[in-house]
Amino acid sequence: MSPILYYGVPSGCSFGSIVALEWSGLPYRLARVEMPEMIHTDAYRTINPVGETPALLTESGDALVESMAILNHIGANAVASGIAYRQGTREFDELNRMLAFLNTTFFNSFASLWHVLEHEVDEATKAALTEYGRGRVVRAHEELERMLGDKPWLLGEHRTLADAYFVGIARWTKYHEVVDRRDYPNLQRLYDKLQADPAVVFAHAIEQQQPARSSGGFLGEVALDEAVRYKRAA
Structure with missing residues (x-):
């Protein structure tokens, strides 16, 4: 399964995680979370009980929350892209x-x-x-x-x-x-x-629900209710 990033709108800090995924070249999907309405739903609380964005559903179906954790997870899988470095250096x-x-x-x-x-x-x-x-x-x-x-x-x-x-x-x-x-x-x-960076232009277009051209590994958007089905049972 390709990872799914749950990004918050309007103007969530998850914007940075979208840009990072684009730069990484890794395959990923997106799930839109309208704030504040959708962060309080049972569906999203199964992903992040704290009710904040961003959240990342990893390839194994584990839910990862907090921007620093998500960015470091992306970086650990994208060292070759140059946007991150090997731990210990x-x-x-x-x-x-x-x-x-x-x-x-x-x-x-x-x-x-x-x-x-x-x-x-x-x-x-x-x-x-x-x-x-x-x-x-x-x-x-x-x-x-x-x-x-x-x-x-x-x-x-x-x-x-x-x-x-x-x-x-x-x-x-x-x-x-x-x-x-x-x-x-x-x-x-x-x-x-x-x-002016293509990844940033893409992330703006995604947030604004305008035609968006990925320069990375974007595989499309999924609805929140569909996305939560991929979460691995605790």
């Missing part, structure tokens, strides 16, 4: 460090802003959470700008899983107007380059 450690930063600092800097957007809060709470989120997003951008420097990709001369994960999260600034990416020219340069 210095390059693997550097990639894991960057993925951890993107997950714990860059991703999480938006948390309070998403709370304001998705929940009803009074004006004082909204102002406090927005200001707190603004400070965290600014600091995360400043640090990542410094880490990238003048390198063509986050880890140097070659694109990796880190760049795929970055592009799915970086677009969140359009929902939360707390920073202008143009103030961070290195990040803007990387973001613009990624937007």
Whole structure:
């Protein structure tokens, strides 16, 4: 069985996993998960009881959740593609460090802003959470700008899983107007380059349900109810 990635829309961080799968060249399928409605269904809870995306149903029918785990699973099977490295190498450690930063600092800097957007809060709470989120997003951008420097990709001369994960999260600034990416020219340069990448163009088209041309091993989409049938019994 080819793996099935459950991706969340709109604008889920699972976007990065779609890009990574395209870059990997591995065969895979996609299952669309409308948020928040479908993540609370019994069908999706059988895949991820936490009710979050992304999730990956592996070739053996095991459900794997959390972006870092999914990206490392993809990378372990796609070392030859150049987007990941063999565990135990210095390059693997550097990639894991960057993925951890993107997950714990860059991703999480938006948390309070998403709370304001998705929940009803009074004006004082909204102002406090927005200001707190603004400070965290600014600091995360400043640090990542410094880490990238003048390198063509986050880890140097070659694109990796880190760049795929970055592009799915970086677009969140359009929902939360707390920073202008143009103030961070290195990040803007990387973001613009990624937007022109065929895998990123494909992932946008998939999310928007427009005609999408894969440059990887995409085998088609399956409905959520159909996709869960492939899960191996615990």
